[in-house]
Amino acid sequence: MTKTTAQSNKETEAYEERKNWPPYTYRDYPDIKAETYESFLKFLDTENTTGRLMELQPWVSVCDSRCAFCYFPTTAASKVQLEPYLDLVKKELAMYAKTKYVKTSVFDEIVLGGGTPSVLSAEQIIDLIDFCKANFNTSKEYFIKITGSSKTLALSKIDKLAKYGVYQMDMGAQTFDDKLRHALCLPDSAADVEKAIQHARKLDLVVCVDLMYNLPGQTMESWETTLQKAIDLDAEIDAYALHVDPGTLLEKMIENGQSPPQGDSEVEKQMYLKAYTMLTKAGYKAVGHDRFSRVEWHMRENCLNGWPWGGILTTGAGCFMGYLQRFSYSNIEDINEYMKVVSEGRLPIQRLSESNDDEMMRREMSRLYLRLPVSKKEFQEKFGKLPEDVFPKQLQNLKEKGLIEIDDTEIRITKQGEVWKGNIAWEFATNHTP
Numbered sequence: 001m002t003k004t005t006a007q008s009n010k011e012t013e014a015y016e017e018r019k020n021w022p023p024y025t026y027r028d029y030p031d032i033k034a035e036t037y038e039s040f041l042k043f044l045d046t047e048n049t050t051g052r053l054m055e056l057q058p059w060v061s062v063c064d065s066r067c068a069f070c071y072f073p074t075t076a077a078s079k080v081q082l083e084p085y086l087d088l089v090k091k092e093l094a095m096y097a098k099t100k101y102v103k104t105s106v107f108d109e110i111v112l113g114g115g116t117p118s119v120l121s122a123e124q125i126i127d128l129i130d131f132c133k134a135n136f137n138t139s140k141e142y143f144i145k146i147t148g149s150s151k152t153l154a155l156s157k158i159d160k161l162a163k164y165g166v167y168q169m170d171m172g173a174q175t176f177d178d179k180l181r182h183a184l185c186l187p188d189s190a191a192d193v194e195k196a197i198q199h200a201r202k203l204d205l206v207v208c209v210d211l212m213y214n215l216p217g218q219t220m221e222s223w224e225t226t227l228q229k230a231i232d233l234d235a236e237i238d239a240y241a242l243h244v245d246p247g248t249l250l251e252k253m254i255e256n257g258q259s260p261p262q263g264d265s266e267v268e269k270q271m272y273l274k275a276y277t278m279l280t281k282a283g284y285k286a287v288g289h290d291r292f293s294r295v296e297w298h299m300r301e302n303c304l305n306g307w308p309w310g311g312i313l314t315t316g317a318g319c320f321m322g323y324l325q326r327f328s329y330s331n332i333e334d335i336n337e338y339m340k341v342v343s344e345g346r347l348p349i350q351r352l353s354e355s356n357d358d359e360m361m362r363r364e365m366s367r368l369y370l371r372l373p374v375s376k377k378e379f380q381e382k383f384g385k386l387p388e389d390v391f392p393k394q395l396q397n398l399k400e401k402g403l404i405e406i407d408d409t410e411i412r413i414t415k416q417g418e419v420w421k422g423n424i425a426w427e428f429a430t431n432h433t434p
């Protein structure tokens with residue numbers, strides 16, 4: 001692969017390699033302890049006075065096939081009885097819905113995640129969303145989003161969901177290159193994915209596709225073709241750099257020579273820059289974690305903008321994006337164990353962390369990773385000091401590198417900072433010495 005002059009300038013050289021994961025993900029949460037659980041229950045018994053809208057995110061962590069790269073804790077559809085599972089997801093939702101905190105919270109998004117909730121019938125999906133609507137407060141303008149894969153999204157199912165009022169379909173397209181799809185154990189063809197997207201777009205649904213780069217054997221041309229296809233289909237795009245996770249089929253395939261390895265960090269960076277250039281040229285804006293968007297509403301999504309003081313209330317086996325102010329949690333991954341715990345009337349949390357002020361200040365700085373500004377006023381109100389008082393070295397260093405800008409009111413990443421947003425977030429992590 002050739003490096004273009006534009007791509008080999010200073011913005012690509014601030015660090016040796018890009019960090020894709022920010023600090024403080026579920027992988028770092030401690031296993032649940034009796035004291036933290038107690039403290040969480042006490043917190044749930046308080047009123048939500050943040051005034052921030054939240055996201056409700058039940059997971060159907062079930063898939064009908066396993067993609068070679070996937071690290072999500074899902075179970076094969078053939079091994080799950082969906083109806084009893086759904087009953088227990090509702091039971092878990094109901095446990096939260098009864099708490100004072102949730103009763104005084106308002107949700108502006110209901111998102112079925114996973115996994116592949118499209119393994120459910122349209123009726124089962126609608127029933128679960130109806131349950132959420134009946135038991136949680138929604139804002140006047142709220143959005144329903146469903147994760148689905150074209151392999152389980154019959155066109156008639158999309159019709160029913162659109163008619164019901166679903167706003168967005170999230171689809172793991174990954175790549176429109178059939179050779180790569182086959183190598184990664186994606187059972188449906190690029191044409192199938194395209195057909196599902198076209199159908200949903202015709203019904204005016206917003207479609208957000210997950211695309212992956214730096215896949216083994218993926219050329220820059222293949223990546224460009226995939227990006228162009230997504231642009232032509234008028235989809236929103238989440239672009240993820242492949243991380244070969246321990247325990248995945250892909251890891252084994254690479255180890256035993258069945259698959260080539262993925263490209264190095266330079267290849268990955270060039271692919272990110274390719275996406276950034278092509279998509280911004282096509283009118284997309286980089287927002288949030290990994291999103292490229294042309295939909296105005298996505299830029300004001302509340303649960304994103306509210307970080308770290310808002311909340312995502314997630315439920316279901318293996319869910320891991322939950323956070324309610326200082327608390328972050330993930331659920332039991334094994335679906336049978338999850339069902340057992342919920343049926344006994346306990347919250348099925350596996351890992352739970354409660355952040356103190358020091359950690360919350362660091363989390364507040366990770367707004368930069370989400371491409372959001374850090375408001376000096378809010379920081380001062382929450383912690384009684386300014387970010388410059390707490391992180392003088394880090395801020396000075398990032399400013400000198402041209403990765404952030406600081407004015408009287410806020411700190412934000414610069415265009416040069418975009419590519420390094422993961423590294424920027426790590427500058428403020430506890431176990432990182434600047």
Ligand SMILES: C[S@@+](CC[C@H](N)C(=O)[O-])C[C@H]1O[C@@H](n2cnc3c(N)ncnc32)[C@H](O)[C@@H]1O
Nearest residue numbers: 069070071114115148149171172210240242243
């Ligand atoms: C839980 S999946 C939801 C999508 C849905 N299950 C489907 O495949 O249609 C979320 C996305 O995470 C991304 N992902 C999964 N494993 C990954 C990995 N090892 N590295 C980077 N991204 C990954 C994929 O793009 C995937 O679509």
Ligand code: SF4
Nearest residue numbers: 063066067070072115
């Ligand atoms: S990428 Fe989606 S469909 Fe594939 S295994 Fe992971 S969760 Fe299931």
